[in-house]
Amino acid sequence: MSYRFSHLRTTLLCSLICLLLSNLPAALFVQAAPASQTLTLANPILFVTQVPIVADFTTIGSTFGNHLGQMNAVGRGGDLWIRYPDGALKNLTAAAGYGIATGLQAGPNAIAVRDPAVHWSGTKAIFSMILGAPTKQYDYTVQDAVWQMYEITGLGQNQTPVITKVPNQPAAFNNVSPIYGSDDRIIFTSDRPRDGAAHLYPQRDEYELAPTVSGVWSLDPATGDLRLLNHAPSGDFTPIIDSFGRVIFTQWDHMQRDQQADADDDDSLGDNQCNDAGNRYGTFNYSDETATAAYTLGVRGEVFPEPRGCRQDLLVETNLQGHDFNQFFPWMINQDGTEGEILNHLGRHELHSYIERTFTNDDNLVDYYGQLNRFNPNPILNMFQIKEDGQTPGRYYGVDAQEFGTHAAGAIVSLDAPPTVNADHIQVTYVTTRTTTDDPNHPGLFREPLPLSDGSLLVVHTADSGEEAGNNVTNSSYEFRINLLTQGADGYWTAGAAITSGITKTLSYWSPDDLITYDGVLWELNPVEVRARPAPPLTRAPALGAPEQQMVTQAGVDLATLQNYLVQNNLALAVVRNVTERDDFDFQQPFNLRVPNGVETLNPNQPGVIYDVAALQFFQGDQLRGLTGCCDTEPLTGRRVIAQYLHDPAAVQANADLLADSPTGRMTVAADGSVAAFVPARRALTWQLTDGVGVGIVRERYWLTFQPGEIRTCPACHGPSEKDQAGNLPVTNAPQALLTLLQAWKGQQNGQPTVTPTPVITPVATMTPVTTPVTTPGATPTPGFNQRLFLPVTKR
Structure with missing residues (x-):
């Protein structure tokens, strides 16, 4: 017993x-x-x-x-x-x-x-x-x-x-x-x-x-x-x-x-340098997070972030450095x-x-x-x-x-x-x-x-x-x-x-x-x-910022009704005011950014390549990675989180009118550089800034969690600590993307039933192995390798 x-x-x-x-x-x-x-x-x-x-x-x-x-x-x-x-x-x-x-x-x-x-x-x-x-x-x-x-x-x-x-x-x-x-x-x-x-x-x-x-x-x-x-x-x-x-x-x-998956991958070209010891771990992907999810041993594709530095077979003929993070x-x-x-x-x-x-x-x-x-x-x-x-x-x-x-x-x-x-x-x-x-x-x-x-x-x-x-x-x-x-x-x-x-x-x-x-x-x-001391203040979500409140009011949306909808559907609302702003001390990811036919923020001292940014792509952390161990075919208990394109049903439906590409979770950047999106709560999320065809530009390096009902705002992607790459203080513009999103959401609520709350176990998006076509010098990077974005809070 x-x-x-x-x-x-x-x-x-x-x-x-x-x-x-x-x-x-x-x-x-x-x-x-x-x-x-x-x-x-x-x-x-x-x-x-x-x-x-x-x-x-x-x-x-x-x-x-x-x-x-x-x-x-x-x-x-x-x-x-x-x-x-x-x-x-x-x-x-x-x-x-x-x-x-x-x-x-x-x-x-x-x-x-x-x-x-x-x-x-x-x-x-x-x-x-x-x-x-x-x-x-x-x-x-x-x-x-x-x-x-x-x-x-x-x-x-x-x-x-x-x-x-x-x-x-x-x-x-x-x-x-x-x-x-x-x-x-x-x-x-x-x-x-x-x-x-x-x-x-x-x-x-x-x-x-x-x-x-x-x-x-x-x-x-x-x-x-x-x-x-x-x-x-x-x-x-x-x-x-x-x-x-x-x-x-x-x-x-x-x-x-996953370094174990990298070690498991066969290397017919001899450029996978991740497994010099010859170890095997039996990694694979489940099709979704359910208990009855299908799987095929050896199928272990990942879509985010870019390959690790030892995967030269995936990095060859790209402009990617390779990414290791710990x-x-x-x-x-x-x-x-x-x-x-x-x-x-x-x-x-x-x-x-x-x-x-x-x-x-x-x-x-x-x-x-x-x-x-x-x-x-x-x-x-x-x-x-x-x-x-x-x-x-x-x-x-x-x-x-x-x-x-x-x-x-x-x-x-x-x-x-x-x-x-x-x-x-x-x-x-x-x-x-x-x-x-x-x-x-x-x-x-x-x-x-x-x-x-x-x-x-x-x-x-x-x-x-x-x-x-x-x-x-x-x-x-x-x-x-x-x-x-x-x-x-x-x-x-x-x-x-x-x-x-x-x-x-x-x-x-x-x-x-x-x-x-x-x-x-x-x-x-x-x-x-062991001593008595005053209990600190009970910290909670701050009041909505004035620029965002302006857009809520202009959209004719009642804030309490909106937040109740978020709670009932296990959602949060993420808002970025201007994705073209970057921190002035980050010279490791692109910082001269422009929205096509819209705002741009450039470093006057380093003109160089200007990157067009058109969408913010969201990923959710799903427990899909399983393993059998070295020499078995029976899965061990438990699973690892890997990034998947945003597919939470409630979020996808609420975002429908502004999704640049629904299957890959890309939200359109407005002309003023702003982005707004409904995202799942109490699940690790990450994101990246892409160009118009999904090529990654700036890639987030951290997982973030939002709470049900939270409306999370930030001035910029990879937001400036003090000043941006052009020497400006953080922006205070009223985000136009939020107005557009709320108007679309209001129309959904007037014409359609409320979104069904997300199930406890959410189905998972199809996993497509990342390819690495050649990129030309000075051009934007490879589709699928989408550089990190800093959204509401973390940094670099």
Whole structure:
């Protein structure tokens, strides 16, 4: 019997244990600080202990795929702890009746714990916990145990803690990184599929086709109201609510073609350089997202974005550079999921050190490698585990770590990005040194910076400066401990005093194939400060801008009626004022743009090629990519998201009168450069700007999510942070495309029935393999390779 079906029995047993333990004195579970422990903190620190896991691919400490509950991903034997200001420690889960003190971690009371977050009142906390471990060798009954969310009260030194499972959460899925919203909704990440369909589980990432969380979710535990705030094809991680009420999180941005599919493609010409090792993955496409979708093994076409750089067989005789894309950047959304974008409209051009141009035959386009002057002199590759400094609102600390080998540990960085600061004026600060790993003075590696209310800074630290070098399951070369940071004479910060003397445990658990043993110091992870603080403002979608409101009024449309229609049909409305405007620092994609017989925006210092833009092409993220593994013909569970031409029935019908090309989702650009389109909500979307025959010009590099009823506007595609390529400030024109779209929509509503709401499982557009005909130097690029567009919010 699967473990999850015995949940009632487990709950009753745990409740009985908790009842018995609740009569024990709270002091029984408090450990006094050792005499050598003189570190005094202003407030208690909540944290977890974790059995070390050497493997660093989709395990508990990994940069991605760390949400899994299988025994090889997270051992059992960790606990939720609190460290009081005087140094005393209390094992909270043990005091509440959970966990096994020592020895074999087996049965329903074996636990692992992660991700505590403190309520605004400072009197309770929420965290994720997994229950259950095998009782004997080859016991697979708990392999599908999942992380679930729990609340704990009674955090005081002389109180007995009580742990309660959060009601109405997705019961069959991993729910991790929970936090409290300003209105006490719970915001968290989960591997629940976008629409809850079991046959789409798990969502597989865009890199390794490994299971990932599907995005950021919001739950009202009292009513069970569950909302997907952000759909992320490769995953979102560790959300927080900042002092301005924004949800800040790390998103894995990896929108590129499937590297496993590239490896699977036969290469009769010898120019596919994606699979030198000869590996096979068995990738293929389902015909749609339904459970009964047809498929043909080996059929794996993709339509967006352009091929990766190793696919020279597809790039030969084109003007395309090849596209590889992989980063973990800070993102923000409102608490209702609207207005999603990279933090303060930041992007690669502000944060990265190298960006390739998209076309090889336009001398205006250049690779960026740091040669151009910019405000931020300190590049980063990634930013994990973000926390805001309570003393300096808008200052965010995070970790710049590599993807593999260091358990998401690296160097501490910070940046100041309150809502009023433009991306062109944000600078990264290197808090810890960037010295190489072979430096004898290397300070070690850091995770999870935590700014405290007294101005000090805690971190999770290991003295190891290299990659994980452990030689079995739990014998890690890393010893993660929570330390204060101290500033050195060179201005960089290093690990100072530890907040504990080390928490040790002797334990074992079944893998379930093997008996895993551990006797030593546990990892200390996920520190948070226990203190009361005001709840931030509850952020929601802003009021409609004046230019857009003017068009709504001129069309004779009631805004409330329009938004109700959007909600009922699971749609949003995307509006761009002038697609010819580009950011003044992007020289990697075309920037001299013109609408035929309409507006143009040109860089006076770089005249060069002028590109005609006539349509904005939308793509929706559909879970179509399946795989069988190396040597089988039976599909594995789950699917990867790939881009498909916009085909959502409600969106297509509502857009019908303005679609330049219905099968490929291209919306006409108006003479003033504006575009407006109905788009599906709560599904990852992307887009590109094309010429009149569908040839791509400017290509979006990120996935975006819209909310039902959201009317999302932006001044321009790939909008300027401060000024556009001609030195202009962002435009404020009333978008004519919105007027035209609303007039057509109003006519539909007067003459036709309301569009039927989109089904939970939407059929998918036909997938056509991309061809690469030769393009002449200086001409626009190949049809099908349609360069990215920056629409409402993200950047570059």
